[in-house]
Amino acid sequence: MQPDADISLYKKELRKRMLAKRRALSVINTKIKNGKFFSKYIKELDIYKKSSKILAYLAMEGEPDLDEFIRYALIDGKSVYVPVCVDKQNMFAARINSFEDLEIGMYDIRTLSYPYEIAKPDEIDLVLIPSVACDLRGNRLGMGKGYYDRYLTEIPYKKRIAVIWSFQVIHNVPIDKFDRKVSKIITEKGEIL
Ligand SMILES: Nc1nc2c(c(=O)[nH]1)N(C=O)[C@@H](CNc1ccc(C(=O)N[C@@H](CCC(=O)O)C(=O)O)cc1)CN2
Numbered sequence: 546m547q548p549d550a551d552i553s554l555y556k557k558e559l560r561k562r563m564l565a566k567r568r569a570l571s572v573i574n575t576k577i578k579n580g581k582f583f584s585k586y587i588k589e590l591d592i593y594k595k596s597s598k599i600l601a602y603l604a605m606e607g608e609p610d611l612d613e614f615i616r617y618a619l620i621d622g623k624s625v626y627v628p629v630c631v632d633k634q635n636m637f638a639a640r641i642n643s644f645e646d647l648e649i650g651m652y653d654i655r656t657l658s659y660p661y662e663i664a665k666p667d668e669i670d671l672v673l674i675p676s677v678a679c680d681l682r683g684n685r686l687g688m689g690k691g692y693y694d695r696y697l698t699e700i701p702y703k704k705r706i707a708v709i710w711s712f713q714v715i716h717n718v719p720i721d722k723f724d725r726k727v728s729k730i731i732t733e734k735g736e737i738l
């Protein structure tokens with residue numbers, strides 16, 4: 546079954562608007578090492594402290610940068626994974642040991658080159674999720690290809706945390722039956738959900 550056509554169109558328009566905003570702000574954001582805002586808050590979370598396998602992400606332009614967090618978590622003894630897109634719909638969690646192993650992959654996002662070690666979704670303790678917008682009910686809008694929506698079907702609600710700029714928290718994110726909620730939102734101002 547196809548998701549509701551009106552919702553799908555509304556999502557598309559909202560995504561376009563929010564990405565334009567993010568692009569405009571990324572000019573400012575890239576001038577400051579933006580990652581430090583976020584790692585400070587993530588490190589303090591109970592769920593971070595209890596996790597041994599964490600799926601983070603390698604930021605695209607305008608997204609909160611988790612590089613500093615990933616470096617910290619590796620030193621802290623965590624196993625850290627990043628998304629590897631294996632086709633146009635699905636991604637795997639591949640283990641990152643060093644930033645030197647990265648290359649540019651699909652959608653111009655940094656990724657690991659094969660061979661990499663994969664963790665199954667049920668082994669992952671925490672997923673830090675890039676998003677285009679979220680609302681305070683935990684609904685999220687992504688890049689529109691469904692990679693995370695598919696992946697998150699195998700990740701329990703409590704383990705899903707969105708990492709976004711505070712301007713990306715909006716009143717109401719339109720949802721369809723495939724959308725998976727997040728249990729927490731971290732912004733540069735701290736934990737807001
Ligand atoms: N850092 C990061 N990694 C991620 C995601 C993400 O949102 N952020 N993804 C989350 O799903 C997956 C990749 N999904 C993507 C889906 C669509 C486009 C895309 O349409 N890109 C446009 C440019 C969009 C823009 O910035 O205006 C393009 O390639 O032309 C990119 C990534 C897996 N890895």
Ligand SMILES: Nc1ncnc2c1ncn2[C@@H]1O[C@H](COP(=O)(O)OP(=O)(O)OP(=O)(O)O)[C@@H](O)[C@H]1O
Nearest residue numbers: 548556686687688689690691692693694695698723
């Ligand atoms: N679990 C799923 N099974 C089948 N199709 C799905 C699933 N999740 C999402 N889709 C499909 O993927 C497409 C993109 O979905 P949607 O617009 O909700 O993505 P998004 O939440 O913006 O992106 P992402 O999940 O990549 O961050 C839609 O056509 C949707 O129906």
